Amino acid sequence: MNMFTKLKLSQKTAADIEWDMTPDLAFCTFSAKGLREDLPNTDERVCYFFVDNYGDEPRLYLMERGTRFVNILAEIKAPLTMMNDCIIDHGCALSSKDNFPINSALKTWLLSEVVEQESSPFLIPTIKEEAEQENMGKTLPPSGKTGFNGDIIHLPEEPSTYDDEQIKEITTRWNFYDTSLNPQGEFSNGLADTGDTLTVSDERTGLQWQWAGLDLCSVRRMTGNIExxxxDGFAGFHDWRMPTVEEAMSLMEPSPNAKGLYLHSCFSKEQPFIFVAARRKPTGYWFVDYKQGKTYWSSGTVPGGFCRLCRKME
Known part of the structure; x- marks a missing residue:
């Protein structure tokens, strides 16, 4: 008997811990490699621990992860000093906003105090809430009533290839918010309700956006979905495209909304990270992650992601 007797696992999840699984490896396994067309979708789900340092203090969580499936099973009330030491062991400052794999000291403590215990006082299972209609926030003003009366800012709209330093320069040049690269940044928008129940317009950038977006798939399949x-003429137009990294970053908000995304509440929570029309130099693809509030890249030939399309308004 161990901690899994206290947790309600999905039927597809093995009652075991993948000690070598990390947040980055989980993304590659279940959001990238698992979505290649030459690989079948898998029902496999695994459990692993990680340290979340996005709040005021680090927290240790037990994650249940699979393709198209993410579920935090429990919070582990580990000693704060041990979680701080874990972050430092990864060569990062305690102020670093990121998710971290556990270190050997935490693994030893978890085995003794949590995993091998049928009822550990340090294990706090999460309470699953009933599904409810998504809160889209306050109603947006109609077009022409946003209060924005300046000149339209024309962001780059052609696909590009950027290295890490160029992404940093772009973020600071446009003052985009990024939890790592520009935590003091803020790019103001002039969001308006287009009235079609499908899209949102930004009067500052002259862009029209899907309020929702396209589901998780490979970059090749995403290209076909956009075509x-x-x-079909979505919302009456035929020129929708993947946003550039600058366009996608222009939507980044300096603080998370009630849905946990660094994004205006008028946008759906179902696209937490999206493809952008930017390759990484020397290799990889750039993404914009509204869940973690930053840009990041993924290596591999066919990574998987969501997408929120945009078009230039006339």
Whole structure:
């Protein structure tokens, strides 16, 4: 008997811990490699521990992860000094906003105090809430009533290739918020309700956005989905495209909304990180992650992601 007797696992999840699993490896396994067309989708789900340092203090969580499935099973009330030491062991400052794999000291403590205990006082299972309609925040003003009366800012709209330093320079040049690269940044928008129940306009950038977006898939399949959406004339238009990294970052808010995304509440929570029309130099693809409030890149030939399309308004 161990801690899993206290937790309600999904039927597809093995009652075991993947000690070598990390947040980055989980992304590659379940959001990238698992979505390649030459690999079948898998029902496999695994459990692993990680340290979340996005709040005022680090927290230790037990994650249940699979393709198209993410669920925090429990919080572990580990000693604060041990979680701080874990962050430092990864060569990071305690102020670093990121998720971290556990270190050997935490693993030893977890085995003794949590995993091998049927009822550990340090294990706090999460309470699953009933599904409810997504809160989209306050109603946006109609077009022309946002209060924005300045000149339109024309962000780059052509696909590009950037290295890490160029992404940092872009973030500071446009004053985009990024938890790592520009935590004092803020790019103001002029968001308006287009009235079609499908899209949102930004009068500052002259862009029209899907309020929701496209589901998780490979970059190749995403390209095909965009072509089909344009063929069908989504919201009456045929020129929808993947946003550039600058356009996607222009939506980044300096603090998370009630849904936990660094994004205006008028946008759906179902696209937490999105493809952008930018390759990384020397290798990889750039993404914009509204869950963690930053840009990041993923290596591999066919990574997986969501997408929120945009178009230039006339």
């Amino acid at each position: 089909q959406l344009n063929k």
